Amino acid sequence: MRLMKSLDRAWRLFATALAFTVFGIGGLIMGLLIFPLMFVFISDVDLRTLKARRLVGRAFGAFWEMMCILRILDYEIKGRERIDPGRCQLIVANHPTLIDVVLLISLFPRANCVIKKAVTENIFMRSVVRAADYISNSAPEELLESCAAYLKAGGSLMLFPEGTRTKQEKGMDFKPGAAAAATRAGVEVLPIAIECKPLFLSKELPWYYVPYERPVFKVNILEAIPAVDQCADFTTARQARHELNSMIFRRISNELTGIEFSD
Amino acid sequence: MDTDTLYSKIRDILIDQFDVEAAKISMDANLYEELEIDSIDAVDLLVQLKEVTGQKIAPEIFKEVRSIRDVLDAIAAT
Numbered sequence A: 001m002r003l004m005k006s007l008d009r010a011w012r013l014f015a016t017a018l019a020f021t022v023f024g025i026g027g028l029i030m031g032l033l034i035f036p037l038m039f040v041f042i043s044d045v046d047l048r049t050l051k052a053r054r055l056v057g058r059a060f061g062a063f064w065e066m067m068c069i070l071r072i073l074d075y076e077i078k079g080r081e082r083i084d085p086g087r088c089q090l091i092v093a094n095h096p097t098l099i100d101v102v103l104l105i106s107l108f109p110r111a112n113c114v115i116k117k118a119v120t121e122n123i124f125m126r127s128v129v130r131a132a133d134y135i136s137n138s139a140p141e142e143l144l145e146s147c148a149a150y151l152k153a154g155g156s157l158m159l160f161p162e163g164t165r166t167k168q169e170k171g172m173d174f175k176p177g178a179a180a181a182a183t184r185a186g187v188e189v190l191p192i193a194i195e196c197k198p199l200f201l202s203k204e205l206p207w208y209y210v211p212y213e214r215p216v217f218k219v220n221i222l223e224a225i226p227a228v229d230q231c232a233d234f235t236t237a238r239q240a241r242h243e244l245n246s247m248i249f250r251r252i253s254n255e256l257t258g259i260e261f262s263d
Numbered sequence B: 001m002d003t004d005t006l007y008s009k010i011r012d013i014l015i016d017q018f019d020v021e022a023a024k025i026s027m028d029a030n031l032y033e034e035l036e037i038d039s040i041d042a043v044d045l046l047v048q049l050k051e052v053t054g055q056k057i058a059p060e061i062f063k064e065v066r067s068i069r070d071v072l073d074a075i076a077a078t
Helices: A002-041 A045-069 A100-107 A117-121 A125-130 A142-150 A177-186 A234-258 B003-020 B039-051 B068-077
Strands: A074-078 A089-093 A112-113 A157-159 A188-197 A214-219
Touching: A002 A125, A002 A177, A045 A074, A045 A100, A045 A125, A074 A177, A089 A100, A100 A188, A100 A214, A112 A117, A117 A125, A117 A157, A117 A188, A125 A188, A125 B003, A125 B039, A142 A157, A142 A177, A142 A188, A157 A177, A177 A188, A177 A234, A177 B039, A234 B039, B003 B068
Parallel strands: A074 A214, A089 A157, A089 A188, A112 A157
Antiparallel strands: A188 A214
C-alpha cells in the first residue's frame, strides 16, 4: 500500500513535469506559428478575436483533460447549467492555483481576460494575447476603465479579484477593482468557488511539489448576482461597490468552507 | 489656497463623499488603514482633488501618499 502510494506520487511528479513541457511546447507552436498565421488569414478583427479565443479555450480544455488522463488531478464541476455564453457578465473566482485559469478559459472561451504585463510582452505569448484581444494590465489607472468599457459594450470578462494566487498564510482577500468594474458597467456577476485539495501549484509551493494524495478540484459555479442599477451620485455608487465586493466575497468563502459535493 | 483651507476641504470630501467618520480624521491618519480608503477610492479622491486645487497630482506620486499631510505635501510640490 505504501509502495503503491509512493509510486503514484512519483508518477504524478513525472507527469507534472511532462505537462509543463507539453504546455511550453504547445505554447511555442501556437504563439510562433498558429496565432501569427491568424493575422495573415483573418483580417476581420472580431472574427479573429472569436476564433483565437475559441482556439485558446479548446487548447486549454485539451490540456486540462490531458492532466486528468495523466492522473495528475481529478475534478468536479457543479453549476455547469449556469454557463451561458450569450450573457454579458463579470465572471469572478478565487485563485488557489496556477492552473485555475486553464479550466476557467476552457469553460468560458468567449470571455475576455486581463493578462499580466510580463506575459503580454513575452515573445511567445504576444501573438496569442493580441489575436485573442485580451486586456493587458500595463496601465493600472486605465485598467478599470477598459474593463468597465468592455463590459458596457456587451462582452463578458473574467477576473480574479485577489489579483494573484491566494496567499495561504494571509487568507483570501478581494481587491475592489472587480466589483468596481461591475458596478460601473452595470452588469451581473457570476461568482465561482474553486477548491483544490490537497493544495498544489499554489503561490507558496514550487511546481515540483506534489501532495501525497492526488489533488481534486471542486469548482462550483454559483448563482449570478444581479446587476445593480446605475447610481447617479458618487456616494451611493461607492456604497454599491462595497456591498457588491463583500457579497461576492461572502458567497465564495461560504461555498469554500461548506464545499462537500460528490453526488 | 493655504494649507488649512486645503486641509478642511480634503476633510469635507472624506466625510461627505467617502463616509469617513469625522473623529478619525487627522493630519497623519493613514488613509488606507485608518480611514478605510481603498485603491479605487484613491483614484476617485485624486480626481476630486484636481477639481478643488486645479492641480493634477501624478498617479505615481499619489501611490506613495499615506496621510493627508502627504497629500498636502504632494500638492505643494506640484
